[in-house]
Amino acid sequence: RFSTSALMERLPSRWPKPVWHAPWKNYRVISGHLGWVRSIAFDPGNEWFCTGSADRTIKIWDLASGTLKLTLTGHIEQVRGLAVSQRHTYLFSAGDDKQVKCWDLEQNKVIRSYHGHLSGVYCLALHPTIDVLLTGGRDSVCRVWDIRTKAHVSALTGHDNTVCSVFARPTDPQVVTGSHDTTIKFWDLVAGKTMCTLTHHKKSVRAMALHPKEKSFASASADNIKKWSLPKGEFLHNMLSQQKTILNAMAVNEDGVLATAGDNGSMWFWDWKSGHNFQQEQTIVQPGSLESEACIYALSYDNSGSRLVTCEADKTIKMWKEDLTATPETHPVNFKPPKDIRRY
Amino acid sequence: MGTLREILPSPKTSSSTFYDHSSDPWFKERYGGEPAEAAAGKLAGPAKPVPPYGKRTGFVPRRPEDFGDGGAFPEILLAQYPLGMGRRDDKGGSKILALTVDAQGSVAFDAVVKQGENAKKIVYSKHSDIVPKIATADSEAVEDEEYDKEVEETKERTVAALQKIVNVRLSAAQPKNVPTHDSESKFIKYKPSQQSAAFNSGAKERIIRMSEMASDPLDPPKFKHKRVPRASGSPPVPVMHSPPRPVTVKDQQDWKIPPCISNWKNPKGYTIPLDKRLAADGRGLQEVQINDNFAKLSEALYVAEQKAREAVQMRSKVQRELMLKEKERKEQELRALAQKARMERSGAPPPSTGMPVGGGRERERERVDDGDADMDLEQPREQRRETREEREARIERDRIREERRRERERERRLEAKEAAGTHKKSKLTRDRDRDVGEKVALGMAHTGAKTGEVMYDQRLFNQDKGMDSGFGADDQYNLYSKGLFTAQSSMSSLYRPKKDGDSEVYGGDADEQLDKVMKTERFKPDKAFTGAPERAGKRDRPVEFDKQEEADPFGLDQFLTEVKKGKKAVDKIGGGGTMKASGGSSRDDYEGGGSGRSRINFERGGR
Numbered sequence: 001r002f003s004t005s006a007l008m009e010r011l012p013s014r015w016p017k018p019v020w021h022a023p024w025k026n027y028r029v030i031s032g033h034l035g036w037v038r039s040i041a042f043d044p045g046n047e048w049f050c051t052g053s054a055d056r057t058i059k060i061w062d063l064a065s066g067t068l069k070l071t072l073t074g075h076i077e078q079v080r081g082l083a084v085s086q087r088h089t090y091l092f093s094a095g096d097d098k099q100v101k102c103w104d105l106e107q108n109k110v111i112r113s114y115h116g117h118l119s120g121v122y123c124l125a126l127h128p129t130i131d132v133l134l135t136g137g138r139d140s141v142c143r144v145w146d147i148r149t150k151a152h153v154s155a156l157t158g159h160d161n162t163v164c165s166v167f168a169r170p171t172d173p174q175v176v177t178g179s180h181d182t183t184i185k186f187w188d189l190v191a192g193k194t195m196c197t198l199t200h201h202k203k204s205v206r207a208m209a210l211h212p213k214e215k216s217f218a219s220a221s222a223d224n225i226k227k228w229s230l231p232k233g234e235f236l237h238n239m240l241s242q243q244k245t246i247l248n249a250m251a252v253n254e255d256g257v258l259a260t261a262g263d264n265g266s267m268w269f270w271d272w273k274s275g276h277n278f279q280q281e282q283t284i285v286q287p288g289s290l291e292s293e294a295c296i297y298a299l300s301y302d303n304s305g306s307r308l309v310t311c312e313a314d315k316t317i318k319m320w321k322e323d324l325t326a327t328p329e330t331h332p333v334n335f336k337p338p339k340d341i342r343r344y
Numbered sequence: 345m346g347t348l349r350e351i352l353p354s355p356k357t358s359s360s361t362f363y364d365h366s367s368d369p370w371f372k373e374r375y376g377g378e379p380a381e382a383a384a385g386k387l388a389g390p391a392k393p394v395p396p397y398g399k400r401t402g403f404v405p406r407r408p409e410d411f412g413d414g415g416a417f418p419e420i421l422l423a424q425y426p427l428g429m430g431r432r433d434d435k436g437g438s439k440i441l442a443l444t445v446d447a448q449g450s451v452a453f454d455a456v457v458k459q460g461e462n463a464k465k466i467v468y469s470k471h472s473d474i475v476p477k478i479a480t481a482d483s484e485a486v487e488d489e490e491y492d493k494e495v496e497e498t499k500e501r502t503v504a505a506l507q508k509i510v511n512v513r514l515s516a517a518q519p520k521n522v523p524t525h526d527s528e529s530k531f532i533k534y535k536p537s538q539q540s541a542a543f544n545s546g547a548k549e550r551i552i553r554m555s556e557m558a559s560d561p562l563d564p565p566k567f568k569h570k571r572v573p574r575a576s577g578s579p580p581v582p583v584m585h586s587p588p589r590p591v592t593v594k595d596q597q598d599w600k601i602p603p604c605i606s607n608w609k610n611p612k613g614y615t616i617p618l619d620k621r622l623a624a625d626g627r628g629l630q631e632v633q634i635n636d637n638f639a640k641l642s643e644a645l646y647v648a649e650q651k652a653r654e655a656v657q658m659r660s661k662v663q664r665e666l667m668l669k670e671k672e673r674k675e676q677e678l679r680a681l682a683q684k685a686r687m688e689r690s691g692a693p694p695p696s697t698g699m700p701v702g703g704g705r706e707r708e709r710e711r712v713d714d715g716d717a718d719m720d721l722e723q724p725r726e727q728r729r730e731t732r733e734e735r736e737a738r739i740e741r742d743r744i745r746e747e748r749r750r751e752r753e754r755e756r757r758l759e760a761k762e763a764a765g766t767h768k769k770s771k772l773t774r775d776r777d778r779d780v781g782e783k784v785a786l787g788m789a790h791t792g793a794k795t796g797e798v799m800y801d802q803r804l805f806n807q808d809k810g811m812d813s814g815f816g817a818d819d820q821y822n823l824y825s826k827g828l829f830t831a832q833s834s835m836s837s838l839y840r841p842k843k844d845g846d847s848e849v850y851g852g853d854a855d856e857q858l859d860k861v862m863k864t865e866r867f868k869p870d871k872a873f874t875g876a877p878e879r880a881g882k883r884d885r886p887v888e889f890d891k892q893e894e895a896d897p898f899g900l901d902q903f904l905t906e907v908k909k910g911k912k913a914v915d916k917i918g919g920g921g922t923m924k925a926s927g928g929s930s931r932d933d934y935e936g937g938g939s940g941r942s943r944i945n946f947e948r949g950g951r
Contacts, residue, residue, distance in 0.1 A: 016478055129499045132506065144506075151510045158578065170495040174502065183581075186466070190505040196466035197581040200474070202588060216479065229479055232466060235584070237476030 015337040018276035021257050022322040023331050024269055024308060030066045030317040031286055032059060037311035038297045039124075041082035041091070046303040050091060051311055052079025058093055058103075063302060066319065072103060074110050081124030081135070090147070092133055094121035100135050102147065114145045116152045125175075127168040132189075134175055136163030142177050144189065154192040158185055165208045167217070172231055176217065178205030184219055186233055196233045200226055207250040209258065211272065212305075218272075220247040220260050227275065239275040240338055243268050249298045253305030261310060265294025276335050289314035367540075454582070461578045469582045529555030689749050 035054030042049045048069060050060045058079055060070040077096035084091050090111075091103040100121055102112035119138035126133055132153065136142040142156040142163050161181035168175050173186035173195050184205055186196040203222040210217040215230045218239075225239040225247070245262035252258045256272035269279040285294050295313035302309065308320040394412035395403050405411055405424055416424035425431045432438075441459060444452045454469035532552045539548055602623045605616055762773065775788070783789040807825060847854055896902075 014478070129495060130503055130506070146506065146510050149510060149514065151513050153506050153509050153513075171491075171498045174498070189502050194465060194578055196468075197578075198468070198584070199581055200584040202585050233468075235468070235473055235476070236479055 016274045018271040018274040018278065018333055018335050019256060020328045020333055021255065021269070021271060021278055022324060022326045023279045024257075024259075024281070024320045025323045026281075026283075026318050026320050028066050028319040029286060030061060030319070031315060032061075032068050033057070033315045033317075035078070035315060036295075036297060036313045037315060037317055038078055038080050039082040039093075040298045040300045040309055040311050040317075041084045042300060042302050043084055044086045044303065049300075049302065049309060050082055050084070051298075051317055052082045052093055052095075053311075053315075054078040056095075058082065058091070061317070063307070066317075070108060072108060074101060074103075075099060077120070080120065080122050083124045083126045083133075085126055085147075086128070087131070088147075092124055092126065094124040094135050094137075096120035098137075100124070100133070100145070112147075112150050114143075114150055114152070116143055116145075116155075122162060122164050123166045125166045125168045127170075127174065129170045132168075134166050134168055136166045136177055136179075138162045140179065140181075142166055142175065142187070144175075144192075154189075156185075156187045156192060156194075158194045158197075159183065161204070164204065164206050165219075167208055167210050169210065169230070173233070176208065176210075178208050178219055180204035180206075182221065184208070184228075184233075186231075198228065198233055198235070200235055203246075206246065206248055207260070209250040209252045211252050211256075212254050214272075218250065218252065218258060220250045222246045225250070225258075225260060225270070227272075237275060239270055239277065241268075241277045248296060249300075249310075251299050251301050251308070253301040253308075255305060257305075259299055259301075259308055261296035261299045263295050265296060265312075267296060267299070267310065274335070276333070278331075278333060283310070283312060283314075283318065285312075285314040286316050457579070457582055459579075462581070465578070467581055468584060474584050529553050689745075689752075691745065 033051065033053040033055055035056075037051050037053045039052040040049060042063075046063060048060050048062055050058055050072075052058045052075075056073065056075045056077060056079065058072040058075075059068055060072070061067065062069055072091075072093075075093065075095040075097055076099070079093050079095045081094035082091065089105045091105055092100065093103065094100045098117045098119060098121060100114040100117065101110045102114070103109065104111045114133065114135070117135065117137050117139060121135050121137035123136045124133070125135075131147045133145040133147055134142055135145065140157070140159045140161055140163060142159075144153040144156065145151070146153050156175065156177070159177065159179040159181055160183075161179055163177050163179045165178040166175065172188065174189040175187040176184060177187065178184045182199065182201045182204055184198040184201070185194050186198075187193070188195045198219075201219065201221040201223065205219050205221045207220040208217055209220075216227060216236065217230060218225055218227045222245065224242050227236040227239070228234065229236055239258075243260060243262055243266060245264045245266055247260050247262050249261045250258065252272055258270040258272050259267060260270065261267045265283040265285075267281045267283065268277050269281070270277050283294050283296060285291060293312075293314040296310050297313060298311040300309055301307065306321060310318045310320065312318060392410070394410070394414070400417060400420060403410075403417075403420065404422060405417060405420065405426075408425075408427055411417075411424070411426040415426045441455055444455055446452050454467070457469050458467050530553070532554055534550045534552055535548065536544060536550060540546075544550060602620075605621055605623070607621070610616075758773065775783075778786075778788075780789060843854060851857065
């Protein structure tokens, strides 16, 4: 019996068993921001991390102790995207005020500003090998900027609605964007043209996560989370449960733990390989906040992958780590392979 | 014909100016340039003669030589391309896509999607692209070295491309970076295709000199960049998910948003019924939740009230009991006292010596009671022993004692009543305390009934005038001989201020003070108002007018009055309306002054 795809595994019993992961628990809550915390980025040396907030500031926190090290002001509106350069001592920030700023971390000042976006900038990514910055925003284009000369290299047009997530890779496709028009596009950076369009999602793709080791990535939207292979962008499978909320952020670490965070404060942990959801958490708002302020806007693993930091709407930053006392016996994996592989 | 050529003079130019048909392939075909070629493989004439008109049934011209000299045959209903003209060899791209079949034999229906722009892109159009699959570990194996090389290569390629773009952008911004062109001209050797003696004077090649035209670097652009509407994006890509589920009625109703009717603005002034005005208020959506504490409060109040009532009842009951007990006790006490007093008063024989003298009250009472009882018992025994006289004396003494006792009791009762309160006055005390005037009013006054003396009004005595003063005149008011107040004591309650009572307070000599106050010049102004006449005396009436008596040099007044008299009185009847044009006042007798212009007196027309 021929199968139409060489990689296809239709039989559910052949579905890979999920790897056991320790459950994650919240061990620290940092409150210091005066508005929603919208974005986060880690230092390549894993010493500190910075968060951008709706109170227009960027705060730099010490990772080990959680204390505030520095506050950077300069944006006029919410800071929606942050990225720290691996090769230079630069921090890049993008906000709703159409500004994309380059901060020099030695002098803690803005040294460059990239002008050209027509509307709020929602996402920011740095190319791993080339000194190029990619920003996506409400004008439905992803703009490519040369970092050093502040020149606008090209505008990747093609999306019909806001570009809300972007990431860059060293090889083709070098840029992958997700948008509110429910499509994911792969771009050829040299030509500035779309290489591929993935239309599998039904709702806007607000978050994407590139696996650090494997050549695959996952995309999250309100209907479900899909996993794809690179470089061709073949659809692999959906995650085995549906979180049924607008997913704002997603991150994956080297152990294969995928964390997704939603608009209702729910955070689900998945096993990357099998798509099995092994933990569901709900954030508790800090005292003084309303129940409806339980909403997670951004999350990220640190460079080691052992700590997860979430940025929330109750103006706190919560840090999570694995509960090391848990064992497969205390927290068994109740996994049932999907009886029939659902397609959405 | 040949003789004509001989007759005519020879042409000056050679016949080579004409098109050299000798090299034309068509003519070569037709007429065969040289007998050698003609004999090589071609017949003398066309291979097949074109069938003449009328005899072309079944003739299908397919090859160019089937057409002979001419063109297509209209009566043959077939696409004909004489000389190969008119054949469209896919120039410009046909809109019809050929149906292709892939290796397995299934028709490639997605060729529609993968054509044009999409041919260079990855397009997912098959069902297998939706089917979930597990990527096996083998396919995921990454070979590091190759990967690194790929990364490097990509990076270089991309960097180069991006640099070019960046340079273009930067140089566009900086005109001084314009690259200098070399102003030397280039020479190009060119071999034209049409080579014959007619063209280019027979030369086989041409040399062309190319030099750049001198252009002003600061010239503004010669061409206007017209904004062209964006060409349609990449062709649509198949949608790889199921169509959105149709909205259920419940969902649709849940998401129904009423039109926005502002509570503040109504710029077009629509009249909107009240229920629509309040529709978006969210009244129907709120659930009014009453806090439990209200119920708790009311319950607590109820319970507290109950408890309070019970407590009050109990307290009152207890108090009542206590009161009763007290009363009882008091009664008992009083009874005992009374008994004791009775005993004492009635001269009861002293209690028997056997009993102790200074006993407690109770014991005394008891003893007294016992004594009483004893007395009663003993009395008949004593009576036998007494004589009649003694008995009478005793009775007499008892009687007296009784009377005295009664009196004393009465008095005591009265005193007690007096001491107790005024509302317990008896009739006697009341009457004793009354004023005579009241008694007179009540008609209880005894006018001398008791004493038998004639009572005179004291006011009759000690009068000033005697009896022989006689009667006064009729209108003399002599009801009172003395003033009302003079009869009263010198320490009258009326206050009569002395003349110099306050002299020591305000400085002596009150008269002087008074004069000073009355005749002070303080409130008279130093300077009077200009125009206001100096008034020597006080004013007589509130507003005083001056009579202005100016000299009238010209006798105008006289004149005017004369003029006035000239008019008839009757004429004034119609003219006294308010519409009379006048600059000054409209009073009839004010005719001097008013507006300077001559007045227009409208007289009634007619009689």
